Amino acid sequence: MTTPAESDAPRGRITENIVHFARTLRRAGMPVGPASVVDAVRAVEVAGIRNRDDLYWTLHAVFVRKRDQRAVFDEAFRIYWKSRGLVEKLLSILSPVAPPRGEPDKPKAAQTRVAQAFQATRERRREDEREEMEIDARFTASGREVLQRKDFAQMSAQEIATAKAALRRMVLPMEKVRRRRLVAAPRGRIDPRKTLRASLRTGGDMIDLRHRRPEEKRPPIVALCDISGSMSQYTRILLHFLHALTEERRNVHTFLFGTRLTNVTRQLRMKDPDEALIACTDGVEDWSGGTRIATALADFNRHWSRRVLSGGPIVLLVTDGLERDTDEDLAREIDRLHRSCRRLIWLNPLLRFDRFEARARGVRAMLPHVDEFRAVHSLEAVEDLCKALSGSARTLTAATDPRRWLRGG
Structure with a gap:
């Protein structure tokens, strides 16, 4: 008879690997949130895992929402679950005999971005066990210069995140253009109507000149x-x-x-x-x-x-x-x-x-x-x-x- 601790151990390993796989997808640029991870774990438990395709399409149904995300998910699934042999481990837990693993297809797209995201996820798991200080070359002078001139299409997932943050910080100092509408101003052309109204308040003893100028506004x-x-x-x-x-x-x-x-x-x-x-x-x-x-x-x-x-x-x-x-x-x-x-x-x-x-x-x-x-x-x-x-x-x-x-x- 199995104890509660032994029965919860396989489920904990399955949940842990799905969580780290979701981190890989997130680092590769896919919008994977905590709710999607919970849904993925529940879907795997309900659907069960009989072979590699079952796990692939179960996670695909939860994480992939757009057509352009298919290539990223396919490459991430191939690298993550093949290199670690986690599919066979999950199958050995949920079924008595694990089927042989076939050779996956050749990657077609998103290989660089997913590989770097996978590498970042693996380093993150190592950092959870020990704390160490690292120096990021992107924040050096030469790193910033290379990133400034690098093509968006050739950037990795981390470089794209840095570029997005830089774009949000950019200031657009657009000049103001003159419009036909006139507004009150301390200097400029004399406004006869407002000048007359101001002089009536003093009984005509003193003339208080009021001015106006063309309105300046940033164009849309x-x-x-x-x-x-x-x-x-x-x-x-x-x-x-x-x-x-x-x-x-x-x-x-x-x-x-x-x-x-x-x-x-x-x-x-x-x-x-x-x-x-x-x-x-x-x-x-x-x-x-x-x-x-x-x-x-x-x-x-x-x-x-x-x-x-x-x-x-x-x-x-x-x-x-x-x-x-x-x-x-x-x-x-x-x-x-x-x-x-x-x-x-x-x-x-x-x-x-x-x-x-x-x-x-x-x-x-x-x-x-x-x-x-x-x-x-x-x-x-x-x-x-x-x-x-x-x-x-x-x-x-x-x-x-x-x-x-x-x-x-």
Whole structure:
């Protein structure tokens, strides 16, 4: 007869391994919370484990919520449970005979990010047993310089987390523009009406001059971000920058488009950045799918331009310009967008390549209707964008002139 301590030991080992596996997924970038871990443990206990596929699909049903998370989960499951042989240990606990383990398939995606997350989880388990002080090279001067110039697509999970924190701390010193509305000011033009009212209070014995000047206000910002398969990883990181920008000033509107246009301004106004990003991904049905730039711009110009393009806004268009339907509709819609805003800045991650040339028909159709053409693949590129939107860097440089790329770069 088994004692209660012996019967609880296998369950404790199963729970412990599932918890550490969830940590690996979290470090790899998947939103796995404590509630999901509890559900996973209960699902394994209820469903039972007869073979490796049962454990895989049971945990897959609990942890995977988006299509782009499948590759991360598959690679994490392969590395974690194969290297330690934990599946066979669990099978030996729950069944008398464990089936032989087959050779897993060759990893296809997310191998680097999951491997580093797995390594971080293993180091975390070692730190639980002994406390030791380590020096992180990312916080040295050379580490920061490398991280500033590193491509978002080549960053590990820890570097992406550091980049997200840096994007949230960035300040956008945008200049104020003059408007037609006049406001009270200590100096400026004389306000006859208020001057007359002030003199009537003293019986006309003394004239108190009142002044007014044009109101200065920061222009609104409208971001149109591509979430197609080639742009989703860049857009996901830039949403952290837009979230911090939305929290700082209220006149920021963000739209996501793939095959359709989705307004995520309300989601980005949540205080917690992780909750805001999860709400954005849950509210979009075409994430990491195809792209229809002309259709999305037509939808924006028709239904949203009059609502959000008032006050001379600055529009940030984040896309690689690889449009399948490159007819005259694309040029017409982006020309209409250009005429409706104060400045149209195109942010294209393809500019990270030194030999980039504007040969695609979609790129050549859009370039004549933008004011600036900038890269958006690294922290350094985002910092350059912040400087460009400030009053000190308003002049158009040769590197950001769209006419340069139309002439052949």
